[in-house]
Amino acid sequence: MQRMAGSSFPEEVLEHVFSFIQDGKDRNVISMVCKSWYEIERWSRRRVFVGNCYAISPRMLIRRFPEVRSVELKGKPHFADFNLVPEGWGGYVGPWIAAMAVAYPWLEEIRLKRMVVTDEGLELISKSFKNFKVLVLSTCEGFSTEGLAAIAANCRNLRELDLRESDVEDQSGHWLSHFPDNYTSLVSLNISCLGSEVSFSALERLVGRCPNLRTLRLNRAVPLDRLANLLRRAPQLVELGTGVYASELRPDVFSNLSGAFSGCKELRGLSGFWDVVPGYLPAVYPICSRLTSLNLSYATIQSPDLIKLVSQCQNLQRLWVLDYIEDAGLDVLAASCKDLQELRVFPSDPYEAEPNVSLSEQGLVSVSAGCPKLESVLYFCRQMSNAALRTIARNRPNMTRFRLCIIEPRTPDYVTLQPLDAGFGAIVEHCKDLQRLSLSGLLTDRVFEYIGTFAKKLEMLSVAFAGESDLGLHHILSGCENLRKLEIRDCPFGDKALLANAAKLETMRSLWMSSCSVSYGACKLLGQKLPRLNVEVIDERGHPNSRPESCPVEKLYIYRTVAGPRFDMPNFVWTMDEDSELRLS
Amino acid sequence: MSPPLLSAEEGEQSNVSLVPSSPNMDCISQSGSGLKERNYMGLSDCSSVDSSPVSSLSEGKKNNLNLKATELRLGLPGSQSPDRIPELCLLNTGKLDEKPLFPLLPSKEGICSSSQKNVVSGNKRGFSDTVDGFSEVKSSVYTAGNWMYHAVSDSESPQSVGQGKFPGSSGMNVVLSSRPSGAQSPIMKELPTKVMQECPRATNGTSHSNNTDTNGNSSAPAPKAQVVGWPPIRSFRKNSLATTSKNNDEVDGKPGPGALFVKVSMDGAPYLRKVDLRTYSKYQELSTALEKMFSCFTIGQCGSQGTPGREMLSESKLRDLLHGSEYVLTYEDKDGDWMLVGDVPWEMFIDSCKRLKIMKGSDAIGLAPRAMEKSRNRN
Numbered sequence: 001m002q003r004m005a006g007s008s009f010p011e012e013v014l015e016h017v018f019s020f021i022q023d024g025k026d027r028n029v030i031s032m033v034c035k036s037w038y039e040i041e042r043w044s045r046r047r048v049f050v051g052n053c054y055a056i057s058p059r060m061l062i063r064r065f066p067e068v069r070s071v072e073l074k075g076k077p078h079f080a081d082f083n084l085v086p087e088g089w090g091g092y093v094g095p096w097i098a099a100m101a102v103a104y105p106w107l108e109e110i111r112l113k114r115m116v117v118t119d120e121g122l123e124l125i126s127k128s129f130k131n132f133k134v135l136v137l138s139t140c141e142g143f144s145t146e147g148l149a150a151i152a153a154n155c156r157n158l159r160e161l162d163l164r165e166s167d168v169e170d171q172s173g174h175w176l177s178h179f180p181d182n183y184t185s186l187v188s189l190n191i192s193c194l195g196s197e198v199s200f201s202a203l204e205r206l207v208g209r210c211p212n213l214r215t216l217r218l219n220r221a222v223p224l225d226r227l228a229n230l231l232r233r234a235p236q237l238v239e240l241g242t243g244v245y246a247s248e249l250r251p252d253v254f255s256n257l258s259g260a261f262s263g264c265k266e267l268r269g270l271s272g273f274w275d276v277v278p279g280y281l282p283a284v285y286p287i288c289s290r291l292t293s294l295n296l297s298y299a300t301i302q303s304p305d306l307i308k309l310v311s312q313c314q315n316l317q318r319l320w321v322l323d324y325i326e327d328a329g330l331d332v333l334a335a336s337c338k339d340l341q342e343l344r345v346f347p348s349d350p351y352e353a354e355p356n357v358s359l360s361e362q363g364l365v366s367v368s369a370g371c372p373k374l375e376s377v378l379y380f381c382r383q384m385s386n387a388a389l390r391t392i393a394r395n396r397p398n399m400t401r402f403r404l405c406i407i408e409p410r411t412p413d414y415v416t417l418q419p420l421d422a423g424f425g426a427i428v429e430h431c432k433d434l435q436r437l438s439l440s441g442l443l444t445d446r447v448f449e450y451i452g453t454f455a456k457k458l459e460m461l462s463v464a465f466a467g468e469s470d471l472g473l474h475h476i477l478s479g480c481e482n483l484r485k486l487e488i489r490d491c492p493f494g495d496k497a498l499l500a501n502a503a504k505l506e507t508m509r510s511l512w513m514s515s516c517s518v519s520y521g522a523c524k525l526l527g528q529k530l531p532r533l534n535v536e537v538i539d540e541r542g543h544p545n546s547r548p549e550s551c552p553v554e555k556l557y558i559y560r561t562v563a564g565p566r567f568d569m570p571n572f573v574w575t576m577d578e579d580s581e582l583r584l585s
Numbered sequence: 586m587s588p589p590l591l592s593a594e595e596g597e598q599s600n601v602s603l604v605p606s607s608p609n610m611d612c613i614s615q616s617g618s619g620l621k622e623r624n625y626m627g628l629s630d631c632s633s634v635d636s637s638p639v640s641s642l643s644e645g646k647k648n649n650l651n652l653k654a655t656e657l658r659l660g661l662p663g664s665q666s667p668d669r670i671p672e673l674c675l676l677n678t679g680k681l682d683e684k685p686l687f688p689l690l691p692s693k694e695g696i697c698s699s700s701q702k703n704v705v706s707g708n709k710r711g712f713s714d715t716v717d718g719f720s721e722v723k724s725s726v727y728t729a730g731n732w733m734y735h736a737v738s739d740s741e742s743p744q745s746v747g748q749g750k751f752p753g754s755s756g757m758n759v760v761l762s763s764r765p766s767g768a769q770s771p772i773m774k775e776l777p778t779k780v781m782q783e784c785p786r787a788t789n790g791t792s793h794s795n796n797t798d799t800n801g802n803s804s805a806p807a808p809k810a811q812v813v814g815w816p817p818i819r820s821f822r823k824n825s826l827a828t829t830s831k832n833n834d835e836v837d838g839k840p841g842p843g844a845l846f847v848k849v850s851m852d853g854a855p856y857l858r859k860v861d862l863r864t865y866s867k868y869q870e871l872s873t874a875l876e877k878m879f880s881c882f883t884i885g886q887c888g889s890q891g892t893p894g895r896e897m898l899s900e901s902k903l904r905d906l907l908h909g910s911e912y913v914l915t916y917e918d919k920d921g922d923w924m925l926v927g928d929v930p931w932e933m934f935i936d937s938c939k940r941l942k943i944m945k946g947s948d949a950i951g952l953a954p955r956a957m958e959k960s961r962n963r964n
Binding site: 405407 | 814826829846855859
């Protein structure tokens with residue numbers, strides 16, 4: 001047999017070639033070419049992304065990829081962000097850290113999302129990995145400032161410490177002082193989620209001695225009059241998150257601050273702005289034209305002040321803002337910021353029935369018309385119409401992420417009182433590259449028919465209070481070829497569509513259904529017939545065996561896995577599998 | 586054994602009657618009307634969907650029952666589906682109509698059988714070739730809008746069978762005999778009116794929604810009950826906004842925004858829980874909810890052999906446990922001090938409570954005097 005040309009390449013050459021390919025999907029493809037490529041690839045893989053920490057076990061990961069330097073793990077389902085996943089569900093990173101501490105002594109980066117991390121885990125990280133550089137804990141919980149102190153004290157090569165939106169138990173602000181005096185390698189620090197004060201002097205010294213610091217996100221407790229000092233110590237900053245942006249209006253403080261901002265020639269992104277006093281906003285005017293990212297979503301300032309600010313940010317690519325901006329402000333945005341790619345408008349008062357601001361669908365329509373690069377939208381509002389959605393869709397066929405939240409569930413088109421099926425249908429029809437979609441408003445099964453027909457690139461879909469029958473769910477599961485994550489709450493979807501499309505579930509990362517109508521019997525069936533899925537029933541009313549089999553389960557989380565059922569579940573979660581009939585508890 | 590009374594399984598799955606929230610009922614009623622008239626290919630009858638969100642419950646229920654006929658069923662030998670017992674259905678109005686809505690169509694038989702043969706050989710696990718009665722329906726079947734009809738056909742097959750599998754499942758009989766008076770049957774338990782007191786957590790997404798009618802039609806003058814996790818805003822943002830608005834407008838008198846989740850720990854429990862203090866309006870409600878939430882641990886503690894959660898062991902016994910001073914409820918206030926729950930007015934309590942802890946009575950000695958002193962100092 002003639003030898004294939006590929007197999008005569010020495011391994012070193014192949015390895016060198018592979019080193020140019022970083023993307024995980026590409027590397028997966030490479031590894032399937034032939035056995036020798038598989039071997040070379042797996043020994044040279046340095047970065048791994050595990051979208052569901054229960055899809056694979058640490059041991060399996062380590063066995064296949066022995067030389068990893070960077071790991072990213074995700075734990076709880078997305079709806080955990082909205083308190084739909086009870087505490088104690090899982091997502092513990094402990095076993096991963098323990099395994100990696102032994103297997104990956106040269107590990108440099110750990111990125112976690114929605115996982116439970118303990119102080120012991122953090123301490124183990126700090127002591128096990130001599131070259132540890134990056135720790136990102138996104139929406140994590142379970143640890144305190146003690147764990148952070150261990151990281152600060154022991155990770156001599158730390159570059160990045162990012163605690164974005166994690167729930168940290170604040171025990172003291174002194175953890176920051178644990179960074180040794182000769183530690184200078186900090187590049188990125190995000191402590192915006194911390195509730196209590198950190199030691200300001202320690203912070204100032206730290207900032208002052210780290211010349212490579214690019215990102216600094218302070219927490220609310222850092223007062224405004226400290227900000228100028230910090231900025232002067234780090235004029236090379238690229239991204240800044242202020243602390244509380246309020247103080248008595250004093251000209252000396254203002255000019256100090258303004259001067260400090262002007263000195264930051266590299267500053268491209270701003271965030272923070274808690275409790276904004278509008279009088280201090282002009283301090284940032286000098287740098288507005290350079291800004292590409294602006295997060296004002298905690299800034300409770302009114303439309304006129306927002307307009308003054310935003311109209312100066314001609315290079316803005318990303319804006320997060322509260323609905324105080326109103327339609328008028330969004331009109332200005334549409335006129336001023338032609339490079340805008342991402343817009344998120346959050347509700348200032350979401351629990352009131354009556355709108356408190358003059359923000360409607362119009363604002364979004366304006367921005368969709370005026371900003372040709374707009375591709376990512378998260379928009380909370382109180383009214384929407386099919387006509388508006390159609391217009392948005394036609395304006396922006398390049399939309400890739402569209403999340404609309406009409407605050408009141410099942411709100412119809414406010415003009416015609418019809419469901420919003422046609423509007424969302426237009427979105428999926430025109431925006432052919434749509435990857436992520438969140439629905440709201442009054443929706444029948446028809447919208448799912450549209451989605452199944454048109455949304456061929458859709459990867460993640462969030463559905464709430466929508467649909468009428470299993471047909472809706474069937475349309476999604478049978479039509480959306482690239483669907484990876486589906487999360488559903490309070491929809492009348494039951495067993496039929498799930499069971500009829502059971503095989504589809506193995507092609508997705510996960511499915512979440514809560515307050516729907518999937519019966520315990522159907523869950524058991526799925527679990528028994530599809531061993532490569534974990535079918536988890538979450539029900540706080542006690543074991544489902546104590547209710548009829550047709551009784552719907554409260555919550556259902558199905559995900560594909562090669563690791564089999566997990567064993568770290570609390571007593572209100574059960575995995576359905578072949579043994580579920582036998583195991584009663 | 587008589588079939589368990591609570592077995593309102595047939596058709597209950599998709600009719601959502603077990604889920605109490607009226608919005609779901611709305612959906613069902615709409616689907617009910619849709620079942621009569623829907624043309625899946627044509628776009629004409631878009632208006633078959635009623636915009637009127639508030640539907641009569643009886644109508645919804647009636648349509649629900651008709652969906653019984655559309656159930657896909659697992660074929661098991663020798664079981665028949667027992668008739669539904671109307672009285673125990675959640676929203677039954679006595680108008681029971683179990684006839685399927687649509688007559689049998691000859692075409693659907695063909696569909697049924699052909700789809701059952703349609704084991705897609707390419708599939709690794711063609712679901713249909715492993716399970717009787719379920720069919721992996723090809724998309725072509727669905728385009729003609731026959732899906733519902735197809736499903737109906739299953740009910741005619743001799744395999745139609747109660748999903749209850751009563752003979753096989755011993756769990757249910759146990760439930761019936763030993764269900765304590767306190768805890769309701771799952772169906773009854775989810776009556777919206779009862780839910781708030783009984784199991785605020787258990788009916789997470791649905792318990793509150795009976796007030797949040799669509800179109801904001803809630804005529805209740807009281808503050809709108811909130812649906813858990815809706816609108817979808819992260820806790821960090823919610824809490825930030827809450828603090829800001831509290832700073833800004835405290836005189837309003839309107840209810841505080843959003844949820845107020847605090848952690849609850851219990852001595853000896855392996856993990857913490859979270860409760861939303863705003864879902865309660867007095868201490869009694871909070872106490873009951875916590876008892877339910879942590880009952881499993883307490884049961885474990887007192888050495889009962891029952892598997893936790895299996896039977897929500899008699900709550901009276903549990904209450905005795907908790908009130909028998911074996912455990913006390915404490916909280917950490919804004920100053921970081923641990924106080925006994927119950928001394929200050931409820932509003933003041935939720936204003937200052939940062940977290941809760943269920944302590945052993947012995948550990949809590951010494952808290953009481955401090956609490957009194959503090960409230961004295963405050964006033």
